[in-house]
Each structure stands twice: as C-alpha cells, then as structure tokens.
Amino acid sequence: MIKAIFTRQNDGSLSSVTLTGHAGSGKYGFDIVCASVSTLAINFVNSLEVLTDTQADIDMNDVEGGYMKISIPRDNQEKVQLLFESFLLGMTNLSNDSSKFVTTKVI
Template sequence: MIEVKFRKDDHGNLLSFEITGHAGYGVEGEDIICAAVSVLAIETVNSVERLAGYQMLVDEADDEGGYLYAEILSEREAEQQYITQILLKHLFYSLEDVAETYPDYVSIQMK
C-alpha cells in the first residue's frame, strides 16, 4: 500500500509530504496506481521549482523506489508561498481522488 503523509502548520498551510510504499496493484513497471502517484508527486516538486522559483528540500530512494519526501523552504516570498500552496493543495486533492478510487492501495494522512 502507498501511504501519503502531509504536514501542515497551525494556519493550514501545507509544509511537506512523504510518500512510502508500493501499491501492489499490478506488476512492477505496469502498476497504474504507482505510476499515477509518482507522476503527481514528482511533477508537483518540478512545478514548484518552475512556477515558484525555488527547489523544495527533497529526499528520495532512487535505487529501490517507493519513497519520496519533499518540504518547502521556510523563507519564501508571498508570491512563492501562494503558488506553492496551490500546487501542494492540488497534489493533496489529486491523491485524495486516487485514494477514494483505490482505497485498498493508497491512504492519505494529514498531520
């Protein structure tokens, strides 16, 4: 199962997300759920860089896969913060849709 954990601050702003595990829905390389979650997460990190103009702090397990952690920088301009929150909320809602469609394969937590 893929587990996604989002962390937010006291104001409801998303600060980070962590994705662990494998869906196990299909064979490796053909698992559409893993592919969907991976694309959404990686493109969110890439979009923050392209649209907000900074790189998130990222940790990933390249050799075995199944792990991605991304955290926003604490020092951001107001526009960067605004763009980042839109992108992270889009990720949250998109992953929530995947989890609702495939509840046995994806779970989401908000801390």
C-alpha cells in the same frame, strides 16, 4: 500500499509530504496506481520549480524505491500553497478511487 502523509502547520500551510510503500496493483512496470502517484509527485516538484522558482528539498530511496519526502521552504508563497493543495487533492482523489492501494492523510 502507498501511504501519503501531508504535514500541515498551525497556520494552515502545508510544509511537507512523505510517500512510503508500494502500491502492488500490478506487475513491475505495469502498476497504474504507482505510476499515478509518481506522476502527481513529479509534477508537483516540477511545477514548484518552473512556476514559482521554489526548490523543494527532496529525499528519496533511489535504489529500492518506496520512499520520497518533499519539503518546501517556509516562505509559503500563495502559488506554492496552491500547488501543494492541488497535490493533496490529487492524492486524496486517488486514495478514494484506489483505497486498497493508496491512503492519504494530513497531520
């Protein structure tokens, strides 16, 4: 199962997300849930860089996969927060549709 944990600060802004685990909804290379999570995460990072000039701090396990942490600087531009909320919305919807394979929570 993939677990997405979003961190929200006291001021309401999102500051990081940690993705862990494997969906296991299909064979390697054919796991549509894994592909969906990967697409949402990479699109979020690319959107930050292209649309807001924000460089996210990314930590990931390139060898085994199953781990990615995305943190953003505390400047919290409105555009950055909008993109982060959009990523949270996408992950929440995916969790609702595929609750056997993905969970999303905000701490």
